[in-house]
Amino acid sequence: MKQLAVILMSYWLLACGESVQTNPQLQPSPDSTQFYPTASFFENQITILPTMKKKMLVFHTKDGKKDSTQLSIATFQELVKEFIAKDITDATTKKHYRETIFQDAATNSYTLSYTAVDTTVTVKGMEVLLDEQTNQVKRVFIRSVYRKGNGSIMEQHNWNTAKGFQIIRSITNVQGYTTNELTEVRWEE
Helix, strand or coil, rough: HHHHHHHHHHHHHHCCCCCCCECCCCCCCCCCCCCCHHHHHHHHHHHHHHHCCCEEEEEEECCCCEEEEEECHHHHHHHHHHHHCCCCCHHHHHEEEEEEEEEEEECCCEEEEEECCCCCCEEEEEEEEECCCCCCCCEEEEEEEEEEEEEEEEEEEEEECCCEEEEEEEECCCCCCEEEEEEEEEECC
16 A cells, blocks of 8 residues: 555656656657557547447446446547547657667567656656557557646556457545546457
8 A cells, every 4th residue: 555655646746747857867769750650540449449330338436336338439439539639649749758669579569668758748658569460559558647736647548459448547636535447448359
């Protein structure tokens, strides 16, 4: 529990910083580097998944209370727009990130990692796992921290192309009280 409190406080302090701070160990990727177009990928998913006529279910957990229902296309699209909003590929944003590429023989994947070199940006990091043979997206992980009022919000957006996605939020108010929310969407394979 103490570790969670320390992690949450660290994220909160990062989110509260007013001045631009860079990690001296990391430098941004060169301007010519092409980041993976995650916004285009998610926009494509908004178009493709509803046409596949797969049953989509949403599970929501907040304050220990669980709820589930079938997901409407409109709600699905709104949830995916949260992923699109985390795009870091435009020229004004990508200058705050460093890209690294790792080939993972165990999973037959390439992992494209984007790490914030500017601690004041909202999206702190992103990983895109591509299939080694097809270069198709297998998974996407996006970590964000931002302030809202006097509190802070930590988010983890996880996308699994074959199964669904999750949005995990930890909302910490000024007194240090944290509320956790989980929204999970699953569709038939």
